[in-house]
Amino acid sequence: MSFLELPFDLEDMIQRLQPWIETESPTFDPAAVARMVDVVAYDAAAAGASLEVIPGRLGCGPSLRVRFPHPDQGKPGILVSGHLDTVHPVGTLGQNPWRRDGGKLYGPGIQDMKGGNFVALEAMRQIMRAGLNTPLPVTFLLTPDEEIGTPATRDLIEQEARLNKYVVVPEPARPDGGCVIGRYAIARFNLETRGVPSHAGWALKDGRSAIAMMARKIPQIEAMTTEDCTFSVGVIHAGQWVNCVSSSCFAEVLSMAKTDADLERGVLAMLELSETVDQVELIVTRGVTRPVWNPGQPQDMALYDRAADIARRIGFDMGQQPSGGGSDGNFTGAMGIPTIDSTGVRGAGLHTLNEHIHEDSLVERARLHAGMFMEFA
Template sequence: MAESAPAPHLDLPFDTEAMLDGLRPWVECESPTFDAAAVGRMMDLAGRDMAMAGARVERIAGRMGFGDCVRARFPHPAGDTAPGILVLAHLDTVHPIGTLAKLPWKRDGGTCRGPGIFDMKGGTFLAMEAMRQVLRAGVTTPLPVTFLLTSDEEVGSPSTRDLIEAEARRARYVLVPEPARPDGGVVTGRYAIARFNLRTTGRPSHAGITLGEGRSAIREMCRQVLAIEAMTTEDCTFSAGVIHGGQWVNCVATHCDAEVLSMAKRQADLDAGVARMLALQPSAPDVALAVTRGVTRPVWEADAGTRALYDVANGIAGKLGFAIPPQSSGGGSDGNFTGAMGIPTLDGLGVAGAGAHTLDEHIAIGSLVPRARLFAGLLTTLS
């Protein structure tokens, strides 16, 4: 992994204004995970930009109701079969269609706002721009470079995990342009994550005439959520993020559904948390509770390969004049899968900013060029 001289990434002509101009159409193309057509429009846009940058672009059909994916392979003397660099990114967001009206593209001093700009369209775009500038400079990367843009990361990648892992097996390194950490650091490990689907079933009745005859599924779910979140410890956390219940306000609810997320730094702690969730019981005999396990992200702990990859990135960042302290992070990414496979993986290489998943989502404009230069350094150094 030794860096060869000269270092072309130090002189590539990155331009902040040009990067913002290119990023804006991506941010204004809303692409919530559960809208496959909208994600498809985003893949069209990104695929075209990748093709214009010089990649051979393939569209991979979505499944399970999710959108398509894009695989972009850049030309290399070694061809497609040689192990290379996989740039792993997603283009789905948590923001529903219409968010752009509440969170329009807006440049304000040193920040720029918009749905998905931080998580993670900004990072994906800067990674592509890094590759484009490398090619424009006539530099041949030591290894072949492939971008895989996926469509369902925000819900745990249930339809793309097999695709991600298959592509990663052909790679020597995986680079993930998820957002930079608040201190500018990068991610060399992530916590284990499990999702659960819960359903409570009660007994319906007329809420005005025979209220006492009913058993509310909503009330039972509220009891369960309080008990579940009370199980949180420093080793394993539990949180309910989605609840849907009832249909008519004048009816005692028959069903209530919820989704729960559990996260732990160690796999053993997550496994224990999973066992507790699956052992939950209804609070009374006249209501029912069903708990099923959803998608899971395995724990990713830095091994020797990831640490060596980080050392290369840290050396590049030092020459560029900034620090990228390594850290393990909560919040899953597709890097969980590749890191757990033992493939050297470096995450958090994207743009700096804050407000992910909120109406305050924004990037720090001044981080675009330095982070793109770091990314270009990795592309032109790793061998």
Template sequence: MDAATARHPALDLPFDAEAILAGLKPWVECESPTFDAAAVNRMMDLASRELALLGARIDRIPGRMGFGDCVRARFPHPAGDAVPGILVMAHLDTVHPVGTLAKLPWRRDGGTVRGPGIFDMKGGTYLSVEAIRRILAAGIATPLPVTFLLTSDEEIGSPSTRDLIEAEASRSRYVLVPEPARPDGGVVTGRYAIARFNLRTTGRPSHAGATLGEGRSAIREMCRQVLAIEAMTTEDCTFSAGVFHGGTWVNCVPTHCDAEVLSMAKRQADLDSGVERMLALTSSTNEVLLEVKRGVTRPVWEPDGGVMALYDHARGLARSLGFDISHQSSGGGSDGNFTGAMGIPTLDGLGVGGAGAHTLDEHIAIGTLVPRAKLMAGLLSTLS
């Protein structure tokens, strides 16, 4: 896996930022929020066509649990499908609901371009497609077969696709994840463990005007719980509530309240301890019921020798291109959690530079497009 002494021709492929932006724009303007399967499938249609035109064999994998389809694109290789190769793993769902384009339209502003999902992670995904496009156009043979796996539910923890991701990764020698680059341009060689929880409080309804005292508010109890849960945060394990729903009518003491909580830890043991604490929660009163259910969990991914060798290889390529890349373990999960935890050498954070993920300020830095595309092309062309 050592970089060749002579400069590899893939590092000098003629990438063009304007061409990349022109191809990326339709992807960004095809809104694809996780919970809208039809919208995600429209995005899968776009990506499938793009990859098919490049000669990939497209497998459309039906969605389940109400989520969108996935796409596997295998590029022809003399070694065939049986040889473990490179898996480029990306998701095409976003957190932004349909209609976000009205608030966050595709807009170029100096050295940045804005749009929903452009940074997380359509920019990096399209960049990877552009990398294989340029490799094929130049007639460069990749030492290993290349497969793209595009999934539909990463933004909510990949509940319907984890088995697919792990099955494909088990047939791969390396996994490359074009999630956004770190703020300093570095890459990700590990990720923290993450657990999600669904909470429900059930109180006793009453008329909020005539018989207020007879009711027991589910919202009031949930507020107590959220304050107590977030107060459990330490350096080793964090807790945060991000979704909250309760009540039906303002003149009725609410019967139900639902919340979603996220816990994150650098070490699996710390997360396991946090999970125990969450599942042991009880209501502050016998008159309101509290239920806590564990949701999607991402295992901790800690870098091993295989990951660091892959990083060193990528760093050597980056230096040949005139820049350097640091590495770090990162909070915030990705599907790299699964493959890294399996022991498959995985390199994450290979996507574009930018900021504002999941917000109405989401944007990419145009100046990072060509260097990152060349880095991805270098990896696809030199890993063996």
């Protein structure tokens, strides 16, 4: 039987995807991520896989390693690298509930990237049910911390990638349905301003506001943005009492850099912002960084060409281009391991309360993954 003949059932897939979406799993809630691991682990076991739950660290939830039986188990094969965490806090289902409307399926995390993980697993489920053997062993590694830069599981992902021949990352497909071959660096920075507290009513002039210092710095930071290196302040925490001059303020900055040289310049520019002005200190420290996965590398393009041929036989064209959004594909691609990213479902609104996928992409992308698993050798 060819992968083109596997009997994917859209209605059945939608029914089994629903618990994945209704099990909310924000990164900062390890218990919620653990509940998501349980949901996926059951489905993987029912598909015939063996499981290993890897304990969490650094305040993050557990990871799940899924291995499908194979005569060459232990030899280099295909690694499916995905994440189970989302940016949506528990309770988001109240604002973006699971629903089916006009050919679209809605819910937090459905596009990024539960839908992609689901279709990849469904591909192996159908292969196993058909009694077929993939040329190479297939392993899934599903992690809990991608949305915060993968601080807890980067070593785990890189080690698993070293043991395999190819890496498939079912992050959401690009808006045109294409995949990603190459990603720019993503660097995070932590900022802290330390001021001098005072009563904001009767002793205002004695204080030095940490909030005011941070507010002045934000436009300066974002003004450093160029086409090749961007800067965005996305998180700020400060203040507890309106009648107190703030003595501390915290912020987080995300930077995208197209090349290693752009990354180095961006890091230097951020670190040079540290200073003390009128008794208020600004401290900049570098956080986690995703390395540049240079686009157009021969090993990645060769893998893409094979996947694009599979897509054409299914009935759609799958282009490719580099992306400014980071993923765990940054790590494996930068290691030189042939990697194809963003093979997951088509949709829109990721990281928003309108996150959804196109339901017809479930079978399309499950068949794409089945083709890759059956033909990558």
